[in-house]
Amino acid sequence: MRFGRVPMAAGIAFGLVISPMGAAVADPRPTLRQAKAKLEKLNDKADKVVDRYNTATERLKDAKASYAKLNDTYKRKLETVAALRTQVVDMAVNAYQLGGDVASWPGMVGADNPGDMLAGMALAGQLSQERAGKLAAFDRENRGLKAERDKAETALAKADKERDEVEKERAEVRKLITQQKKLLDRLGAYNPGNPNSGGIKYTGPASGSAAAVLRFAYAQVGKPYIFGGTGPRGYDCSGLTQAAWRAAGVSLPRTTWQQWAWGARRKVEIKDLQPGDLIFSSGLGHVSIYAGNGQIVHAPQTGDVVKVVKLSAYGGTLVGAVRP
Structure with missing residues (x-):
């Protein structure tokens, strides 16, 4: 998102493309x-x-x-x-x-x-x-x-x-x-990304299943966003969250909408986020994984790569989170 x-x-x-004096001005x-x-x-x-x-x-x-x-x-x-x-x-x-x-x-x-x-x-x-x-x-x-x-x-x-x-x-x-x-x-x-990227090491506060999720997600950093991608050479947003939680032994449905519906009884407030939680945008167009320390890991959009950014960098409205 x-x-x-x-x-x-x-x-x-x-800048404006301006033609010589007397000529018409281009759009x-x-x-x-x-x-x-x-x-x-x-x-x-x-x-x-x-x-x-x-x-x-x-x-x-x-x-x-x-x-x-x-x-x-x-x-x-x-x-x-x-x-x-x-x-x-x-x-x-x-x-x-x-x-x-x-x-x-x-x-x-x-x-x-x-x-x-x-x-x-x-x-x-x-x-x-x-x-x-x-x-x-x-x-x-x-x-x-x-x-x-x-x-x-x-x-x-x-x-x-x-x-x-x-x-x-x-x-x-x-x-x-x-x-x-x-x-x-x-x-x-x-940014075309690198399908063979080895990612980066996760050193955050997660433990248990969440740690396995984030180790996997961080290992994908640098790989390209691919619409419909479920790995291993690239992902879309829900493809990454599904693959990451699969690495921890949890089977999530495929799409953002399905993951939100699947977590109907597992919803948490944004203020109560813990590492591994799934964060959903308003309109359910995007999902990311909370990594702790105010950061998230996600597959943003075409022309970008799996990356770690600050949660505060999010420019839209968050609808909520799910804890698998």
Whole structure:
């Protein structure tokens, strides 16, 4: 979000481009202050769009997993029905060889719901108990087959929809990133980072699980912000917090919104912060980790790197914190 978004020492002032006397005056380029203000707005918007992208990506993963599970169930049931159908056909052949009435069997075997025919044949005394049991099983599995197929088709359609949403959000993120990079270049503030950065050592006051979280997060310092990044070569804000707490054995959900909701019963006041706590911005566009001694570690935005800055450097409103 806004933690140390644009280094104050970085950039150059932009003056008016004035043509020689008598010529038309060109449109003024933005001043340093104006460029920074525009970048702040882009960063805020990008935070929210990236979180929507991450949310859509998570929904797509869930939808794909649901479809895969249902499709596997459908395939297994299809095999079961095929095996039972073979048994029913064998029964029909046996009945024919024994001189039984099999005129209605072909229709029953090929029917979607042969239950009514089965019931009629049983009442007519044409089926032994064993045969009736096999045919009932065939009927039951045949009915279930359609239900499982329909569930799988619904899950597939949902996955397709979620995929389209991901593509839509990805396109908007890329557009914003292009704008951000352009402004950062003007300001001389673009930092590509080092995906192989060894980070820095954490020497703060944290202990226990929080110490493991912060040792991990500090080891990522210098790696680039990457939208949708979950490591190890780069992170977005919630990707870093998720990975850091995973290092301490705690499983956080993926997105900023999900992490805030996950911590509904773990919220703490900003004045009561302890090392390892997650700090959320207003609008839930950004999340960082409190490191103690008035500092935070976070993945800020495009064109910047995982870094440690003072909490007081935050330029926006904090909505609260969560203690995992």
